[in-house]
Structures are given as structure tokens and as C-alpha cells.
Amino acid sequence: MMFEGEFNLKFNLVKAYIDIGLSDDNAELMAMIYGLSPEEYSAAISGFEQSNRKNAAEVLAAHGAFHPDPDTPCKIAYLGDSITSDRESHQHIVREILKDCKNIVFKDFSVSGYKASDLFTQYYPDIADFSADIAVIMIGTNDMRITDDEYRFNHGGLSEYSRNIDYLTAKLTASGTKVIICTLPPFDMSKLDIALEGWKVLYTEESRGQYDEAIVSAAKAHGAILVDMREIYKDNASEDLTIEDGLHLNGKGQTLLAGQIFQRIAELIEEKK
Numbered sequence: 001m002m003f004e005g006e007f008n009l010k011f012n013l014v015k016a017y018i019d020i021g022l023s024d025d026n027a028e029l030m031a032m033i034y035g036l037s038p039e040e041y042s043a044a045i046s047g048f049e050q051s052n053r054k055n056a057a058e059v060l061a062a063h064g065a066f067h068p069d070p071d072t073p074c075k076i077a078y079l080g081d082s083i084t085s086d087r088e089s090h091q092h093i094v095r096e097i098l099k100d101c102k103n104i105v106f107k108d109f110s111v112s113g114y115k116a117s118d119l120f121t122q123y124y125p126d127i128a129d130f131s132a133d134i135a136v137i138m139i140g141t142n143d144m145r146i147t148d149d150e151y152r153f154n155h156g157g158l159s160e161y162s163r164n165i166d167y168l169t170a171k172l173t174a175s176g177t178k179v180i181i182c183t184l185p186p187f188d189m190s191k192l193d194i195a196l197e198g199w200k201v202l203y204t205e206e207s208r209g210q211y212d213e214a215i216v217s218a219a220k221a222h223g224a225i226l227v228d229m230r231e232i233y234k235d236n237a238s239e240d241l242t243i244e245d246g247l248h249l250n251g252k253g254q255t256l257l258a259g260q261i262f263q264r265i266a267e268l269i270e271e272k273k
Contacts, residue, residue: 005035006044011112011248012085017122048087055088055255056096063259066266068101069273075105076265077132077177079119079168080139082112083185083248090249091136093258094265104269107132115143115156116164123171134268135172136261138182139165140211141247148202158207162214169218179224180264183212185253186238191246203247225268227260 014022014033024030024045031041060066068074078084078091086092091108098104107130109122116139119127127135143156165181172179187203212230219226233241233256241253249257 005040009034009036009041009044010048010087011082012087013112015085015111017111017118045087048092051088051251052092052096055093055251055258058255059093059097059259059262063263063266066097066262068098068104068266068269070101070103072269072272073103073105074134074269074272075107075130075132077107077127077130077135078110079127079135079137080110081114081142082110083141084108084110084136084138085112086248086254088251088254090138090254090258090261093254094262097262113142114139116140116161116168117143117156119168120164123168128171128175131175132172132177133272134178134180134265136180136182136265137165137168138184138257140184140215141187144184144203144207144211146202146204146207148200152202154207155201158210158214161211162217165214166218166221169222169224173222173224178268179219179222180227180261180268181215181219181224182227182257182261183215183229184208185229185249185257186233186236186241188238188242188246191239191242191244193246195245195247225264227257227264229257229260232256232260 022030027041028038031038034041036044083089084091091110095106109119109127111118119139140161143154143161145155147153169179169181189203192203216226218224241249243250
């Protein structure tokens with residue numbers, strides 16, 4: 001189990017809705033914020049980068065090399081929560097694959113703890129102003145969380161979630177952005193019960209299924225590209241796809257997701273030529 005400072009660094013817990021100017025370039029300040037020594041900070045960052053290189057190589061081995069036209073500009077936005085904000089996430093694996101493509105610009109709108117309502121709030125002006133050519137959306141893990149008490153209330157609520165995910169997909173596609181939207185990742189309650197003891201939170205497959213159907217519905221309604229991971233995840237035990245907390249995807253889970261997303265991004269970039 002990684003120590004607390006490295007865990008917080010891994011999930012970029014200093015990121016917020018408003019950019020407060022913190023940057024990895026200021027290693028001394030960032031190390032201090034996370035309670036790490038400069039050496040621990042550098043070692044952690046190096047470890048994340050090494051992991052992304054390894055996982056990127058696995059994706060390329062499985063899906064083939066990609067050589068985009070260097071003269072065709074492309075802006076890619078990522079919208080999500082901690083599973084995307086994670087420094088070893090599918091986003092960073094794809095960024096590693098495309099790191100030499102100077103014509104491709106990435107914008108990260110993922111923040112740990114985000115729900116669909118947060119992305120709805122951020123749509124104007126930030127997401128809209130970026131005018132992405134491609135937007136990758138995976139959001140809902142925090143929405144579908146249920147209170148583990150007599151009320152069994154959703155933290156986000158399905159009706160509100162459905163409205164927000166539909167709105168985001170509709171607005172982005174109407175603006176000319178090609179939307180790639182992903183079904184939700186698995187969880188492991190046996191790990192969660194230990195890691196989040198006292199938090200009184202519960203995840204159920206029933207809820208996950210309902211939120212996935214809202215994602216499928218939004219994709220169909222607005223012509224988005226659906227990355228439906230349900231069958232792929234089903235071939236693997238949830239404990240084999242999640243880290244110690246049972247909630248966030250591990251390297252294997254992130255790489256499986258990155259491979260599917262990368263395929264769609266590569267196809268969309270090829271279409272722009």
C-alpha cells in the first residue's frame with residue numbers, strides 16, 4: 001500500500017475547478033504540498049511515468065502503431081473524475097502514446113471527486129471555450145455511490161445524472177466535437193469495506209447497470225461513440241482490475257480502457273486527414 005502523500009499525488013488532489021497555478025514544474029512546492037521530501041516526490045513522478053510508458057507499449061502491441069498526419073491539428077479534452085485524473089490513468093497512457101505528436105493538444109478537465117453535475121457546471125466557459133475536436137467522457141462513479149445506512153440514498157441521483165450526461169453529450173456533439181463516452185468501471189466492495197471503513201458508502205451492480213444505461217442512452221441520442229467496457233470487464237474479476245481501495249482501476253484496468261479509447265481516437269484523427 002503506497003503511503004498517503006504518494007496516493008494523494010497519484011490522484012492529483014490539488015487539482016480543483018479553478019486553476020490555482022500549481023505545476024509539476026515547481027517540484028519543491030509540490031513536494032511540500034503533498035508532504036513528501038523532494039526525493040520521494042521525484043521518485044513517485046518517475047514511477048508514474050515509467051508505468052505509463054509500460055502500459056502505452058502494451059496498448060500499441062495490442063492495437064498497432066499509429067502515425068497521425070503532423071500537419072493536422074487536433075484538440076482532445078478529457079472529462080472525468082479521479083479515475084481519469086489519476087497520473088497512471090487511461091488519459092496518461094494515451095498521452096504517452098501521442099507525446100511526440102506536436103499537433104495534438106490535450107486539455108484535462110478531470111478532477112478527483114467530480115460528479116456529472118460538476119462537469120455540467122464547468123461546461124461554460126471552460127469546456128465550451130476549449131472547442132475540442134475530440135472529448136473523452138467517463139463520469140459517474142461518484143454519482144452512483146449510495147449511503148450505507150437505512151436511507152440508501154445516491155450521492156448524485158440517477159435522474160440528475162441522466163440529465164447532466166445527456167446535456168454534456170448533446171452540447172459537445174452539437175458544437176462539432178466528436179464525443180467518446182465510456183461505461184463505468186468495476187468496483188470491489190470487499191476491498192472498499194476495508195479501505196473506506198467508517199465512510200458509510202456502498203456500490204451496487206444494480207446502480208452501476210442503471211448509470212451505464214444512462215450513458216448508452218445519451219450516446220445513442222446524440223451520435224456519440226460508445227466505449228462499452230461491460231463485456232471486457234466481465235471477463236476479469238473486479239479484484240484483478242482495482243487497486244487496494246477497490247474503487248480505482250489498477251494498471252491492468254486502465255490499460256484495457258486506454259486500448260479501447262485509443263482505437264477510437266486514432267480512427268477519428270485519421271478521419272480528419
